[in-house]
Amino acid sequence: MFIPHSDSDKSEMLKKIGLERIEDLFQDVPEKHRFPDLNLPEAVSEMEALQNLKDLAEVNFSTEDMLCFLGAGAYNHYVPAAVDSIITRGEFLTAYTPYQPEVSQGTLQAIFEYQSLIAALTGMEVSNASHYDGATAAAEACVLAYHHFRGKRNKFVISKGLHPHYRQTIQTYFQGYEKLRIVGYENEIPLPDDDDLLEMVDSDTAIVYVQYPDFFGRVRDFSKFVEQVHEKGALVAISVNPIALGMLKPPGEFGADIVTGEGQPLGIPLSFGGPYLGIFATQKQYVRKLAGRLVGETVDKEGRKGYVLTLTAREQHIRREKATSNICTNQGLIALAATVYLSLLGKHGLKQVAKLNFDKAHYAASQFDQLADFEVVTGGPFFNEFVLKCPMPVEEINALLLDYDILGGYDLSRDYPELENHMLVAVTEALTKDEIDYFVNSLQEVCHG
């Protein structure tokens, strides 16, 4: 299988080492704990393993079995076939972090192109090579801001429109910081207004975090907002959905200091929540405080253009306890998938797919608008998600919708108790008009059941 040694190989090797038995290699291990019996199943062949895994997979209902109206930070988009075909090439799949640039130019140039595509998409000057996901990227943005002010500003103002998991992750990352206050958690009805955050921003504020489109799907121009935060000297970070930027004004134009986001919509399978891709872009002035890997262009002795990991002096393996982030392995292969996806769609495709999402979501909302028992709570512009007030609890609706082979929208009362009966509906290009109509009708039927 995966271990090639024959018995004769083993005995020849042991002889060269000067030992008699394999067990002799482990004489430093405390004897009473050596060679434990493991209570695990017996080994299976590849054929049996595949069957076992298929059996497990078949217990699930997937978005192949159901129409997916669920988003809330992970979206069911079409992934072009070429994406997977490229990322499964062994040369990309089975390489490590490109520490040796002479034999890693493929990975390095791909990351360099990823950085370029993300900078272009977000309208920012610099992108790193990726973070784990949208949540950890947001937490690292707060780390950057905290250290930017050398720990002297001890307040983070965080919008309720930032994904609940991202807010929770920020809380976790900073639990050891006793002086730090994280504000912006007040309950607001019907939906929070980010302008209300401005009055919390003061000279102790390190960072203000908003999301675009926000967790409720809404989009707005943050230019004035950013200006007002900057007057107080704080940094502004905006978490984005990269597909939306195919048609929306990029956050760089708002004057954002940091742009993070979940890169999953860019050709990454849902895969029950991961692995995804943490987007992290910023302005050049913060580049030395940026966590994670960076690839830069340079030349070799002959003057040929090439790429290397650069500014490594910021990183943990050099700075050790003086490093502000411990990140090492990031999301290389997933960043590659996003690079291939963005290359395939390009200028026209990404705009088209964004517009399809936008139109289909608005079509769905317009259909609900005509129904007496439902209310589209989202006022103003939104992208591919909107908040729908339903006549009964969302959890109950969703359980019933399963019989219609529909995966209903996100139950907002899970994170916002005041939003009882509010469903966050996501509509992507993967759905047709007929399927949207079927969803609208089914939802109506279920609620009147």
Place this chain on the structure above:
Amino acid sequence: MGEATIFEISSPGRIGVKFPKSDVPSFELPSELERKDLPLPEVAELDVVRHFTRLSKLNYSIDSGFYPLGSCTMKYNPRINEVTARLAGFSKTHPFQPVDTVQGNLALMYELQQWLAEISGFTGVTLQPAAGAHGEYVGVMAIRAYHDDRGDKKRTKMIIPDSAHGTNPASSSMSGFDVVHCVTDERGNVDIESLKSVCDDTIAGLMLTNPNTLGLFEQGISEVIEIVHQAGGLVYGDGANLNALLGIVRPGDLGIDIMHFNLHKTFSTPHGGGGPGSGPVGVANHLVDFLPCPVVAILEPASGDFPPFYGFMEPAKSIGRMKAFYGHFGMMVRAYTYISMYGKEGLRQIAEGAVLNANYLMALVSDHYKLAYQRICMHEFVVEGHWPNAPEVHALDISKRLMDYNFHPPTNYFPLIVPEALMIEPTETENKETLEKFADALIKIADEAVNEPQLLKDAPHNTPIGRLDEVKAAKDLVLCCWIPETET
């Protein structure tokens, strides 16, 4: 000639994928929110496929050759893992689906938690951390939470041996601990006196890598753990080197309190050019309540013909959420596949093969390279890449020259306590002949270093590109392709 960037091969009007025409009316976005310019490339599908195929050929990978990068466990990544992770039932499930529609995922996660716990001798496991360093962060926060919960607020220091991975001190300081060091003795173990001298009632714990980064099993492991526990501290195990211990010894049995796993090292999930990894964390009984949330649990036990009903649970004193959703599920499927194919007896063969290979390779080169420590090694060993009679040659030159022999270099200049370190980890999936060829190359290079040092200084000679100017990269800081100005 290098490969042009995707922006350079762009030509107006091209597109690489076509989407269906819209079947709904068009809606208006307020014009102030409209994007005026989207400076992305315009390329056809074949352009994209050729571009990335050509790029891929500039990479060295496990699939193309021997990759003895110490501390990284570059073992073969079984292809079946890629098949199982892509089964639609797994890859097309949404993280917020109702739990009764994802019982297969939850069963897999639950079982993997149990298996990892059994393999390592721990009580509880979280699968949430995204990578080893992320797992370490969980570890140090759990240690803090444990002491805080006992009202023990004075523990502000974390002990880190001088041979530790760089992520250990970074994780500790990120969580607000002061780092104190202890040194390594002449046998390559933690120096007991040095450890004792920093142990008092202000230490929160010790972050220990075992086998350590010298590739050596900590001979005084029981005593080390005892000393830290006596001082009221906890012992964190860096599980990066677990490959050497599978079926050999369980870290939990040794008294380690908490440890991360690297699924992308020990359990064969691909490294992908630098991720995604996966860094589950295992804990002993007294830390189970502090695990990040959520963990997978059985909500209703099996009864009659019905399997157990799985769901998510929040540990009582959880440190909180470490990332969105539940971790790198796709990596869990791969690791699950891998472990199931080795089973209860097979895992030990992994460690035996890895340790046998490392010792064999060490024996083949030990007459030509100075060993940092003369002992049986575990899954890796460290040599000094330097000779008194070739003073101008450094470890880096040896690494670069190895590329000319079509090998990936070992890890360079780590651990920091060995001068000119070359850290070599062959893994169990390499055969005897490959190790012999690699040893031959190393021996030839040792000879070249004395007789033709310039050959090493100028290396590599046969790679797509020569040694790159890293100073220029950091000084000029070009981090982005030239992005064409496009008309609106």
